[in-house]
Structure formats: C-alpha cells, structure tokens
Amino acid sequence: MPVSLLLCEGADSSPDVRVLTKLLAGRCRVLPLGQKYGMGTRIMARREVIGQDLVFGILDRDFIAMWTPPIDLPIDWKSSDDTLFFGWYWERKEIENYLIDPAVVEFSLGPTLPIQDDQASLEAARDRLAVYQAARTALATSRLRFRNLPSSFGKERGRERHPFPDNLDEGSCQDGLREVVSLHQESQVVQLDDVEAKFRALLPEFQPGGVRYHSFLHAFCGKDLLWVMDDALRGFGFAGAWAFREKVVTGITQSPDDISGWLPEWRELQLAIESK
Numbered sequence: 001m002p003v004s005l006l007l008c009e010g011a012d013s014s015p016d017v018r019v020l021t022k023l024l025a026g027r028c029r030v031l032p033l034g035q036k037y038g039m040g041t042r043i044m045a046r047r048e049v050i051g052q053d054l055v056f057g058i059l060d061r062d063f064i065a066m067w068t069p070p071i072d073l074p075i076d077w078k079s080s081d082d083t084l085f086f087g088w089y090w091e092r093k094e095i096e097n098y099l100i101d102p103a104v105v106e107f108s109l110g111p112t113l114p115i116q117d118d119q120a121s122l123e124a125a126r127d128r129l130a131v132y133q134a135a136r137t138a139l140a141t142s143r144l145r146f147r148n149l150p151s152s153f154g155k156e157r158g159r160e161r162h163p164f165p166d167n168l169d170e171g172s173c174q175d176g177l178r179e180v181v182s183l184h185q186e187s188q189v190v191q192l193d194d195v196e197a198k199f200r201a202l203l204p205e206f207q208p209g210g211v212r213y214h215s216f217l218h219a220f221c222g223k224d225l226l227w228v229m230d231d232a233l234r235g236f237g238f239a240g241a242w243a244f245r246e247k248v249v250t251g252i253t254q255s256p257d258d259i260s261g262w263l264p265e266w267r268e269l270q271l272a273i274e275s276k
Contacts, residue, residue, distance in 0.1 A: 003028045003273045004054035006087070007043060009036050015249045016095045020058070022253050023266055027273050036060065040079070040086050056087035056276065058269075060094040063140035063151060063219075067211050070218045072264035074272060088272065091265055096222025098263065099248045100229075107262045108251025113236055121236075125228035126216045127208075128168055133220045134206040135173035138199035139180055142190045149184050157227065158242055164227050174199070 006024065010016035010032045017032040024030060033039060036059045046055040059077060074088035090097075098104055102118045136151045143149035153176035154165030165176055177199060181192045205212040212219035230241040238244040252259055260267040 002054070003056050003276050005046070005056070006030050006273070007033050007039060007055065007057040009033065009039075009060060010095075014095075015099060015245065018249055018253050019095060019098070019259075022255075023259055023270065024273055027270065033057075040077075040084075043086050044084070056085075058088045058090065061089045061092060061218075063093070063137040063221075065137075065141040067205060067215075067219070069211070070215055072268065074265060074269045088269065092218045092222070093220065094222050096226055096245065097217055097220075098222075098266075099245055099252075100222060100225055101217055101263065104252070104262055105248060107257070107259070108248045108255065110251075112247075117236060121229050121232040122217075122225065124232070125225045126213065126220065128228050129220055129224055130206045130208075130213060131170050131173050131203065132165065132168045132224065133212070134202040135177055135199055136221065136224075137202055137206075137212075137219075138195050139177065142195045142198060144190070149190065150180055152221075152224075153180050158240075160223075160242065162223055162227060164224065170203075 020030045140151035152163040226241040
C-alpha cells in the first residue's frame with residue numbers, strides 16, 4: 001500500500017519537516033512529532049485508527065556501535081522481533097549531515113559559498129571534532145534502552161541550546177565522559193570503566209585513516225560540525241552556523257528542481273515511499 005503519512009522528528013518549522021516536505025511533495029504528507037521516542041507506538045496507533053498500514057516514520061540514525069560502510073540508502077526501521085515495519089532511518093547521523101554536504105550547499109546556495117571553501121571548512125571541523133565524536137559514540141552506545149544517558153556534554157550554546165564543550169582534546173573528553181556517567185548513575189547500570197574502554201577502542205575509527213573519519217559526513221554529528229564551522233561561516237559572510245543552515249534549507253524549499261537528484265539517498269527515499 002502507498003505511504004499516506006510520514007512522521008518525522010522535530011517541530012513544525014524544523015529542517016527535517018521542511019526538507020522532507022519538499023522531497024516528498026505529491027507523494028505523501030509529512031508530519032513532525034517532536035522527539036523520536038515512542039514514535040513506533042504512535043505509528044501503530046494511527047494505523048489502528050484508519051485500519052490500514054498507511055502511516056510510517058523516519059528517524060535520525062544516531063551514533064552506532066558497529067560501523068558499516070555507507071551505501072546511500074535509507075535504513076529499514078523494524079520492530080526488535082522483525083515482525084513490524086515502521087519506516088526508515090536516515091543513513092547519516094541527522095538532517096544537518098545532509099545540509100552541510102557540499103553538493104547540497106552548491107545546489108541550494110549557488111556561488112554564494114565556493115565549493116572548495118565549504119569542503120575545507122568541513123574538513124577542518126572534522127579534524128577538530130574527531131576525539132569528541134568518539135566520546136559521544138561511546139556514551140550513546142552504552143546507554144540502556146529508554147534510559148537517559150546524554151551523549152553530549154559542555155555548555156549550552158545558541159538559541160537551540162546545543163551542548164558543546166570548550167575543549168575537544170582527549171583529556172577533556174575523558175573528563176566529560178566521567179561527568180556524564182557520574183551524573184546518571186541512578187538510572188544506569190553502565191560502568192565508567194566500560195565506557196572509557198569503549199572510547200579508547202573507538203578513537204582510531206574517528207582519527208585520520210579510520211573508517212568513521214573517512215565517512216565523517218555520515219558518522220559525525222552534523223550539529224557539532226556546524227558549530228565548529230561557525231567562525232569560518234561568519235568569515236564567508238553568514239551570520240553564524242544556524243543562519244547558514246537556514247539559508248540552505250530555504251534554498252532547498254524554494255528550488256524549482258526535484259531535489260532528489262542532489263543526493264543518491266534522497267532519490268532512494270523517494271523510491272521507497274513510492275513503492276511501499
């Protein structure tokens with residue numbers, strides 16, 4: 001049966017719903033539901049009301065324990081027993097990972113930001129963030145299901161209050177790990193030694209030559225990459241990282257093109273929606 005309604009994360013004006021609405025125009029309605037937790041239950045409830053499997057969802061991929069090479073396909077989202085199909089995961093960490101892709105930036109902004117400058121600022125952000133992304137992945141993949149264990153730490157920054165530390169070196173990230181685990185001992189069985197061991201094991205994957213370093217636009221947090229690029233983007237004439245993101249999203253929504261041609265995964269999501 002065709003997809004009638006696609007549920008996504010974010011608020012009414014979030015980049016998620018705006019990009020998906022443009023991408024899937026004429027194919028299905030897109031509805032934001034805020035946080036992803038409990039989305040599977042809400043999908044099933046809506047299916048029961050209408051009596052048909054016409055409602056599906058799409059979620060952020062988040063950090064993953066075992067790395068698999070990207071294949072430019074959305075990931076099937078199924079129940080833990082593999083009996084229910086809920087929808088899809090983005091292959092990349094979150095929507096910002098697509099919005100900072102040089103191909104998307106070039107299509108949406110035109111010559112406003114030369115592609116070589118965008119690529120250079122992205123790669124500089126990747127190098128600064130490598131250790132912190134390993135720490136975040138160690139935390140995210142250590143939490144118990146449905147239990148709170150934040151994967152980020154540091155000051156809340158900008159109007160979206162994005163947590164981000166002042167220092168990104170290995171010692172500072174280890175301190176951040178210890179602080180997060182110690183603050184959530186009552187809700188977790190996870191042991192600090194286990195998280196630190198996972199952090200050390202993951203580090204080579206995030207550093208030069210590592211598989212996640214090589215695929216950083218998929219593996220690293222897009223919001224973190226944006227935040228580190230803030231100064232560079234101001235130097236290019238934007239009013240900061242989040243203003244840059246808004247200009248990219250606006251360029252996407254106002255484009256006369258079928259944006260599925262901008263990235264292979266976007267076309268594959270269109271096809272999945274059409275053929276469900």
